[in-house]
Amino acid sequence: MNKSGIDQRPDIMLNRGKATLMRNKGKVDTSGVFSVFGQLCQKLNREPNRSMRDRERVFKVEFVGEGGIDAGGPYNEVISTICEELQSKFLPLFVPT
Numbered sequence: 001m002n003k004s005g006i007d008q009r010p011d012i013m014l015n016r017g018k019a020t021l022m023r024n025k026g027k028v029d030t031s032g033v034f035s036v037f038g039q040l041c042q043k044l045n046r047e048p049n050r051s052m053r054d055r056e057r058v059f060k061v062e063f064v065g066e067g068g069i070d071a072g073g074p075y076n077e078v079i080s081t082i083c084e085e086l087q088s089k090f091l092p093l094f095v096p097t
Helices: 016-024 036-045 073-086
Strands: 011-014 060-063
Touching: 011 036, 016 036, 016 073, 036 073, 060 073
Parallel strands: 011 060
Antiparallel strands: none
């Protein structure tokens, strides 16, 4: 991994407002286009695998319509949001047990 790693990460733009709006309306993201998880999956699928071999973070994130430099905060926020979405009815990927 160390020999194949690179120090560049893909820049990913996510629309957190769109995800929040749809979730607050009680919509279910069956197609994976509204949720932060779905947006991220679609954008990362377009990136070559080699671009995701950074030693610290897999991607840089910027939220549409929001200011902020990704020094770790927005990246951590995306990971937290994805975890919340995966445990909610908004993103029906798992069956609660």
